[in-house]
Amino acid sequence: MSRTVYINGEFVPESEAKISIMDRGYLFADGVYEVSAVINGKMIDNEGHLRRLERSLGELDLRSPLSNHEIEGVQNELIERNGLKEGIIYLQITRGVAERDFLWPEDISPTLTMFTQAKNLLQSPLATKGLPSLRSQTSAGKGATLSRSPCFRRPWQNTPPEKQALTTHGWWTMATLQKEHRRTHLS
Numbered sequence: 284m285s286r287t288v289y290i291n292g293e294f295v296p297e298s299e300a301k302i303s304i305m306d307r308g309y310l311f312a313d314g315v316y317e318v319s320a321v322i323n324g325k326m327i328d329n330e331g332h333l334r335r336l337e338r339s340l341g342e343l344d345l346r347s348p349l350s351n352h353e354i355e356g357v358q359n360e361l362i363e364r365n366g367l368k369e370g371i372i373y374l375q376i377t378r379g380v381a382e383r384d385f386l387w388p389e390d391i392s393p394t395l396t397m398f399t400q401a402k403n404l405l406q407s408p409l410a411t412k413g414l415p416s417l418r419s420q421t422s423a424g425k426g427a428t429l430s431r432s433p434c435f436r437r438p439w440q441n442t443p444p445e446k447q448a449l450t451t452h453g454w455w456t457m458a459t460l461q462k463e464h465r466r467t468h469l470s
Contacts, residue, residue: 288300368401375394386393
């Protein structure tokens with residue numbers, strides 16, 4: 284079965300998905316992406332990801348072609364079309380297609396792509412062993428701040444409840460995953 288993806292308002296088979304080589308996301312990394320976990324066919328903490336998407340787009344003065352509500356509708360449709368039970372849903376918004384130049388036209392239309400990926404999240408090595416990482420922050424004036432965390436991310440199964448909110452890794456929201464795991468496996 285071919286995976287269905289979403290590109291600029293259309294659901295298409297992955298094998299037919301095409302993005303212009305002149306897309307600024309490809310040429311300049313001029314875009315924003317978000318990844319949300321999916322457990323039991325439901326997105327985990329997606330509202331937080333959509334708020335961060337909105338904030339990041341604002342920092343780049345990049346507009347979204349859809350509202351957050353519409354994006355969530357497309358995400359849910361992709362989950363359903365692909366029969367995703369556990370994995371991720373990836374979305375990326377780029378400034379769009381234009382001739383390669385540092386300046387872009389005022390009337391440029393953003394590119395929106397989304398896809399799902401089946402992935403074992405609850406029993407993955409990341410969930411069971413954790414992930415070491417470093418923290419550093421850089422900011423260029425009014426630009427975006429990039430950060431990586433210095434702490435060792437402990438497995439959510441072994442994390443005391445009072446510290447669960449502190450043990451996140453990007454799209455991986457450990458406290459929410461533990462709550463969902465308990466709800467589905469211990470009920």
